[in-house]
Amino acid sequence: MSTDYQQAREALGRRLRELRLSAVGGRLTGTQLAQRLGWPHSKVYKLEGGRQTATPEDLRAWADGVGQAEAVEELLARLRGFESHIRSWRRQLAAGHRPVQDTWNVAVDQARTIHAWEEAVIPGMLQTADYARHIFLRYADLYGTARDTEEAVRSRMERQTWLYQGGRRFHALLWEPALHALVCPPSVLAAQLDRLAGHVGMDTIELGVIPLTASLKVPTANGFWVLDNSLVIAEDWHAELWLDDTETVASYRRVWDRLAESAVYGADAQNVINRARRGLHPR
Known part of the structure; x- marks a missing residue:
């Protein structure tokens, strides 16, 4: 807490x-x-x-x-x-996933710089529609919530237009296991990895991948997003935390910076992604 x-x-x-x-x-x-x-x-x-x-x-x-x-x-x-500051999934998802995605869209649209860390999934800003669809279905099953999957997917895809606006910068960090996690069929993950590799080198995106073999400065705990160094959004199994006090935001940025020291970028990041892609057997 x-x-x-x-x-x-x-x-x-x-x-x-x-x-x-x-x-x-x-x-x-x-x-x-x-x-x-x-x-x-x-x-x-x-x-x-x-x-x-x-x-x-x-x-x-x-x-x-x-x-x-x-x-x-x-x-x-x-x-x-x-x-x-603490938004329980039970309350948030009472009306389905779409309202949660719309709330995120408002916060992201106001930001100029985002630092994201994900250890288990591809960041939502970089997901394909099929990959996002399976993520929403998994959580709908877990929490027993309304299946407004297509509306939620559309809202998440709308958020990605942020990546194509000048003056924005998305700093994304991924742990390598996220590239292998079969939270969707292998064919969907294969397309997602192709899409992810294509993002490397975009002028609005800095994509870092932490290989499993990398030496870590801090443990790879739960994912979080830092918007404009003024708001942190972190997820846990019971709730989503929206934290805006200066000390807490600074703590999360320190964690992000420490993790970033273990990441590889550019061609090296593409090599890690492509290695995961080659290990898949789509069906």
């Missing part, structure tokens, strides 16, 4: 405690408030200690329970403020 997110959750907890101690009719103990709300007493202490994320319903119940209904809007605003 991000530091800024946790700090905000703890700050909300402190505010909830203030409201409990200044309850209309006299201060309440945590146990008294829990009894009034029909909650286990541990929930009160977890919320106040920043160890559990409150829901909007929790905040409304709390405000009512301490007799301070006028505090609801303030509490909800606090929740919206820090929840915007």
